[in-house]
Amino acid sequence: MKLAFVGGTGPEGLGIAMRMAAAGHEIAIGSRSTERGEEGAQKVREAVPGATTSGGANADVLAEADVVFLTFPYSGQQATLEALVAQLDGKIVCNVVAPLEFQQGVGAVALNVAGNSALQEAIQQLPGSRVVSAFQNMSAEELQHLDHAIEADILVCGRDVEAKQVVIGLANQITGVRGIDAGGPSQSRYVEMLTSLLINLNRKHKTQTSIRLVGL
């Protein structure tokens, strides 16, 4: 498949892109700057020799994409999606955004957002797209260590059952990872909020945590 990343130059976008390139997918790294997008694509090629990658401005890497990952901070979500409504029309969009902020002396704090979750706000802004959420609980560091076995569940939320199955299929291509249909858009809030807990656990225990459900 052809996979594009809006805000793909950060650790999370690059991490998912590297794992997906290793699984044989074609990768397009988007950025607010054409140059940084190209540099991001180069980083994926260096991590996964032989990978087919390209990079450029966010709006320019989406045309061919089968699935578009949103991998930028929540603070940029509204403006970024507003600018890309037309380019994202009809596409499967996987929102990786976890709304959070860092507070001194506290650590990561999950934000209460007006639309209940970043996913629901994205769905509202992109009525013509097939928007789901996933990967918010996957540490970028774990993803980028390609020789490191990952043990994790990826919870996929959204209304579009077929789009969720596509993203679950992609998640399952990462060895040790299990993609799970976690329900409708309103469930995404809980998944997004877990990210702050995991970040704080990582700091406290000096490790990289992920989640694994039992009984399922």
Ligand SMILES: NC(=O)c1ccc[n+]([C@@H]2O[C@H](COP(=O)([O-])OP(=O)(O)OC[C@H]3O[C@@H](n4cnc5c(N)ncnc54)[C@H](OP(=O)(O)O)[C@@H]3O)[C@@H](O)[C@H]2O)c1
């Ligand atoms: N890092 C992790 O371990 C991790 C784990 C789980 C979930 N997440 C979530 O995944 C998302 C990406 O995480 P990250 O750590 O990779 O983030 P990041 O490094 O802060 O940002 C990723 C990229 O987004 C672009 N960007 C930054 N501010 C922006 C804005 N206001 N508007 C549009 N684009 C902007 C930048 O690319 P350009 O400057 O090149 O445009 C940046 O390189 C976040 O929502 C985060 O909560 C992260």
